[in-house]
Amino acid sequence: MRIGRVGGPVLSRRDGLRGALGAAALLALSACGGNDEEPSGGASSSGGTSTEPVTAWGGEPQNPLVPTNTNETSGGKILDAIFAGLVFYQADGKPVNDVAESIDSTDAQNYTIKIKAGQTFSDGTPVTASSFVDAWNYGALVTNAQLSSYFFEPIQGYAEVNTEPPTAQTMSGLKVVDDTTFTVALTQPESDFPLRLGYSAFYPLPASALTDIKAFGENPVGNGPYKLAQTGAWKHNERIDLVVNDTYTGGRKAKNGGLNIIFYASLDTAYSDLQSGNLDTLDQVPDSALATFESDLGDRAVNQPAAVFQSFTIPQGLANFQGDEGKLRRQAISYAIDRPSICKAVFQDTRTPAKDFTSPVIAGYSESIPGNEVLAFDAAKAKALWAQAEAIAPYTGTFTIGYNSDGGHQTWVDATTASIRQTLGIQAEGAPYATFAQLRSDVTDRTIKGAFRTGWQADYPGLYNFLAPIYATGAGSNDGDYSNPAFDALLKQAAAETDAEASQKLLQQAQEILFQDLPAIPLWYSNASGGYGEGVADVKFGWNSVPIYDAITKQA
Template identity: 30%
Template sequence: MRTKRVMSAIAVAAIAGLVVSACGSGGDDAGSGSQELNLGLGEPKNLVPPNVGESEGGEVTRLVYSGLYTYNNDGSLKPVIAEGQPTSTDNKVWTIKLKSGWTFQNGEAIDANTFKKAWDYTVYGPNANSGSYFFNKITGFADTQSGADPDGDGPQKGAEPKAKELSGVKVVDPTTIQITLDTPWVVFPALLGYTAFYPTADACRAQIEACNEAPIGNGPFKFVGKWEHKTSIKLEKWSDYKGEQPSYQKLNFTIFTGSNNSQWAPFEAGSLDIAAPTPDKYESAKQKYGDRMIEADSPSTWSLGFPSYDNIYKDPKVRQAFSLAVDRQGIIDAIFTGRGKPLATFIPTMIPGYTEGTCATYCKTDPAAAKALLDSSTWPKGKKVELWINSGGTGEKILKAIGDQLAKNLGVEYEMKNIEWNDFLQKKQDHKLTGPFFTGWQPDYADSENYMGPLYYSGAKDGSDNDFGYYNADFQKLMDEGNAAPTIAEAHAKYTAAEKILTETLPVAPLYTGRTSTVIGDKIDFKSVDRNPILGGIDFVKIKLK
């Protein structure tokens, strides 16, 4: 199972618990014989596939929808609606065969044309879908984008696009799709399991706001009623699903927001079924639950992001100084009792394309060098640092610890800016944060490119996850060369060279990766729990209840 993504600071407990958002239970007698699984969740930003770009929305969407592929535990593609793997002779033209007989939960049939219509809707500029950039290497993408925006209010207000359809997507027959890229890209098939490529029903696109509140999916679960914002999302098994069926009937998400986000107490009280203990409860949880705690290295990365679009943070020396002033191991020891790994790269160790020690120069603690760099930079003397975070969760403690270290090692004062998750996301995307911010990333697919391309390619507000306003021509050239490489090995060599530019210019200061500690409640058959070791997360469809 995979989830994208930009992660909330509420999910930072994942370093001591469950990756992403699915959390939740067990009191010792949490409902034997129940046909309901109860989980915790942060408030999603969106539930329509082309607009799902963060951990909470992704958790729900991948249960309600199914795409061409999902991901195996090694990160490789696992066919769902697709019949076999994508094929190509040149890495430029890709052909995908589909299975027959799939439908949406409203009865609409799913065939090759369904995917084309969904993807055309996703990329059409006036629709302003945040996931459209995942199609940007498909021929004709540029023609579907809105023109210049004279008012500066976003692409949806610009000139009409030249085209409404992707010319690079062809329906060969009802069970065959052909995708043509502008240039060869050996990594492209890995994207096809991501939520932006999920199909959407005609009825959903016709009333997109209503579909966001009560999705018309095609996955193993369907909505019961509507999304009760900041309260709950209730799902039930869809008996007509053509893929793997869950063995239980209902899946309930309780939504936690703001400072009221700890799911450990509800777990211990028996109202949730899987949970990540908070760092201060880790030792007692390990003793109490023993073998029912799953511990594993996490593919998520956590960093201090810099608003490179702000004149104050454009100087790389400022970013380098801040990075050298942070004691990564000290934060891990103090907040996570040593359970985590300082990042000296932009890529976690388990991800294909990882190269050791690429950020050895600036991803360490050196207060003297940090102070010297800041003094020689354009940093205004006496300026107070504004540190941004979404309210609630362990992330607040981490950012405060960073602020204390900046004050101690650089002699700068700081102020915390705490806002709700959706507001925080919007300000990040709109480039309106006025100082460094705590940011996390969970991969969409298992390749080093995914930790760089979506995040740092192009400094424009183009719908990508480049929330930093970062732009470097040499970095982009190397990424382009990697994308065009004929083999994965050659692509990774170029991506590593691109990563080394990031480690010098630091759009973010890499901080750490975590070690997850997830407790499975007694209501669940422990042998049925399947966690993806590369992309993180538990496969809730496979879970069996006692």
């Protein structure tokens, strides 16, 4: 996923579709990242393949490495290296066939998917149509409790397998035709469905995975450019070591000897290792280096737009944040945050104050959605709204924002809570967790006691992806348990719309509802800010801010 070319277009159009799939691609493609010929940051191309492994910054995944149960970036970074989907995304977000030979439809509702023959998993077993169908059915089945089950909701039969208790074990909309062909029937036309198929929820699984999913999660067997170096290569809270998967034949063939992802407890330590030559790539700069990293690293610094949105979420059930009182307090808190000052002082302008719930690099973005004035700093407005909420019920306690200390978030959380505290005259402070996995566990288990930092690194380059998985009722990443039927209805209309511009307008209307309800408080958009070491070349950061590891070459 995310780099290279492979023969043929990602989508095959047929008469009767009226260009709908092409419109969906226009709707969803990112505008960031640079061209496909030159690496970013001034790295020169070596033109060859090196045998040394690349070292990269990462974090301990929240869960075992099962594609349908991974919805966070630490685990996703690893899965994207060891699996190949039906499509992958180039550096600019353009989808290209990977495992797929073709993805055809005449009505944007019924799809025939053919995969390339002769492909295998890293253990030598074949990748077949059943590898996809069985994996998707596993991911959707409610009793398997997979975090990404929501991505299968458009498929016919999802309701039967995802209600408790399920009335079926497999989705009726998935049919295996032969070893290299399967069909997908959706509940309604969804013209951007093929665009989604590079996301990890749609990866295939070998048959062995479904016989012992727990063991598989610790030592996953994939079909991508890398594989685990050996059993036990995942050393929890330390690192995971990957080697080249020689059985992979797609467009992301590794040009290095492997990928070692180091789980740093501190971004400052990772940055020091980058400077001293002990780390090859870093895709997040610590606050302490934001003012200097471009001069420190020179042409090895990367600072480019990316499809990353940052926010914090106030759970719907949190005391004092429900009903009309809750709406007033959410609006007051949003008005109380001086985003431009924080972006300048904390992030040295490597962040841009948010104007919506998506990203400026995604087609369909608008900075003039009605209601987005709530994102402006207005102390008087904030105090007035808070006073209206106080007339409904008095506020007691401390407003907290949970964050993970291993991700370099303390400075902006402190600045944000200080802005809230000084504007509203309430107690507000950060609530640190030692690791990302610990924070996510409390969020997932719904045991967190206050607000918590959230953000979205797009799964695929589409406007819809910034809204549906996070705010639709019951969605897998709807960590605040938000629900609004009017919002859900607009999402459904947008997904079915075959005209790109019309779909964009519907998604903008959906965001008007979000600005009224504020299920999350938008903060800013993130650049891909990082860098790489002197010993590597051909380094490029993709549309979603992650380095394209398989293209990196390393000097011996």
